[in-house]
Amino acid sequence: MSAKKILMLVGDFVEDYEVMVPFQMLIMAGHTVHAVCPGKKAGEKVRTAVHDFEGDQTYSEKPGHNFTLNAAFDEVKAEGYDGLVIPGGRAPEYLRLNEKVLAMTRHFADAKKPIAAICHGPQILAAAGVVKGKTCIAYPAVQPDLVIAGATLGKINETFSNAVVDGNLVTAPAWPAHPEWMRKFLELLGTKIEL
Template sequence: MKILLLSGDFVEDYELYTPIKILEVFDIDVHVVCPDKKAGDTVQTAVHAMEAGLQTYSERLGHPFELTHTFDDINLADYAGLVIPGGRFPEYQRYDERVLDIAKHFFAKNLPVAAVCHGVQILAAAGVLQGRTCSGLHLCKLDVVAGGASFVEFDPMSKNVHVEGNLVTAPAYPAIGAWMREFIKLLGIKIVY
C-alpha cells in the first residue's frame, strides 16, 4: 500500500516524521513530496510549541528532511490515501493549483485523507470541505468556515480527533497517535487490541 504525504519548507517536524514511522509499522510505503522539488532534495522542518504565557505557538528549526519522491513524477492512481501535516507550508501551498488538485482527487475518489493542524488550510482552499465538519488548529477555524465547513474546536494539546467519512482531522501534534489510528482504520487495516 502506498500513501502520499504532502510537505514543504517549514512543515511541522513531529507531524511529518511521526506519521511516516507509524505507517511504516504497517508496511505502508509513504511517498513524501513537495512542489518544485525532486527526490533527494530537502525541506526544512520546524518544531512548533504551545508555551504558557504566549499568545501563539513558538517556532524553532527542526530537522532537514530528504524527500522520497519527485513531485512532478507522482501518479495519483498509485495511492490509497493522503496525509497533510501542518506547519507553515500549507499557508503558501494552498495557492498552488497542483496541490489543490491533489486534494480534490482524493475527495473525488472518496479515499482516506488525514489532515492535522494547518493542513486543513489546503483542504479549505481546494473547496473539498463544503458541507463537512472537521477539526484543525484553532487558528485555522476561519479558513475552514470560509471553506463552507463546520469547525470542531479541540484544545491544541488534546489527543482528540474528528472523523467524518473519508476524512480524519486533529488539532495538533499531541493527537498524532489517535489521528493515525483513525487514518489506519480508514485504510481498511484492522487493529486488534
C-alpha cells in the same frame, strides 16, 4: 491487511513532528509512503520547524530537522495512491497556492479515498474546496478558513489530542493528537493492528 500507498504533501517549514512521526508510523504499519514537495525531487530535503505550546498567545517556533523527500512531486499521480496525509506547520500556507497540490487533494476527496490533515494542513483542504458540509478541526487559528470554506467545526479537547472523522476525512488540531489521528486514519485505510 494489504499494504497501501500513501501520498504525503510537504514543504519547507512543515511541522517537524507532523511530518516525521506520521511518516514513520505509517511505514511501521506496513504502508508505502511517498513524501513529495512541489519543485523538489527524491533525495532533496525540506526544512522543518518545531512548534510548541509554552504558554504564549500562539505556538512558539524553533528550527527542526531536514526531512528527506523520497519521491518527486512532478512524477507522482494521485490516482496511484490509496490515501493522502497533509501535515501542518507553515508549509500549507504556501502549498495551497499550487494548483497541482489542490488538484491532487480534490482527487482524493472526489474518489473518497482517506485523507488525514492536521494543524495547518486543513488550509489546503479549504483552498481545494473539499470541506463544504464536512465536520472537521484544525489548529484554532486555521478554523476560520474552514468555516469560510463551508465546514462545520468539531470540538477540540483541552489537550489538542483528539481527532474528528467525517466520511473519508480525519482531521486533528496539532501533534499531540498523533495517536488518535493516525489510529483513525489507519482505520479508514482498513489497516488492522493486532496487539
